[in-house]
Amino acid sequence: MTKTQIWTSAFLAIFIILFFLQRATMKEDTVVVNEPSENYEPAPTQQATGSTGAELVQSFGCYSCHGSDLKGTNLAPGLIGLADYYDRDKLINYLRNPNSFMDQDRFVEFKQKYRNIVMPAYNNKDVKDLGKVADYLLELK
Ligand code: HEC
Structure with a gap:
């Protein structure tokens, strides 16, 4: 060479x-990136607000998709008569994690009807507030 x-x-x-x-x-x-870091903290939960259920539904922005009368829009279904499908705990769970309900028939239908809209998860809200929202919604007939 x-x-x-x-x-x-x-x-x-x-x-x-x-x-x-x-x-x-x-x-x-x-x-290393995928390992949970030692000082990992979940997203902070918002403080309970002391507002009524109706006020919370407004301040959380539910009207913008479900309509100002909650009777539904072309973005999202109506929220009247939910008591037929939910009890309080189930509704709170739904609001915290809508994705875990997506395999149910109703939601398969919703997914087709409201194609590009996703029901947001409200898991950063105080559970007491979500309870008030649930109480309020379950009253709607
Ligand atoms: C960005 C639009 C959007 C916002 C904001 C929104 N939703 Fe929804 N919601 C949807 C859509 C779309 C569905 C239908 C399920 C799906 O496709 O994810 C839904 C479904 C639901 C359902 C299930 C209805 C049923 O018949 O089972 C409940 C309950 C609900 N929303 C409550 C709320 C509440 C309470 C708020 C406010 C805290 C809220 N949503 C805010 C879009 C929205």
Whole structure:
């Protein structure tokens, strides 16, 4: 081998080694990112507000999708007569995590009807407030 060939091979070898080293460390980084960090804190829950259920329904923005009379719009279904389907606990659970209900027939239908709209999860709200919202909604007939 000439000197040039030796140098070229040496450089190539270094590049290959660096390439694999970089890949190896990249993987490590990804693992670290996915590990729950020690000082992980869940999103803070809002303080209970002391408002009535009706006021909360307004301030949480439910009207913007469900309509100012909660009878439904082309964005979201009406919320009248929910007592046929929900008790208080179930409704609170729904508001906190609507996704966990999506396999039920009614929701399969909703998904088709309100294609691009997603019912937001209100899991950052105080449960007492969600209880008031539930009480208010369950009264609507
Ligand atoms: C961004 C629009 C949007 C907002 C804001 C919104 N919703 Fe909804 N909601 C929906 C949609 C769309 C559905 C139908 C289910 C689905 O497709 O996710 C739904 C479904 C529901 C249901 C289930 C109805 C049933 O017949 O089972 C309840 C209860 C409900 N919403 C209550 C509320 C309350 C209470 C608020 C306010 C705290 C609220 N929603 C805010 C869009 C919205």
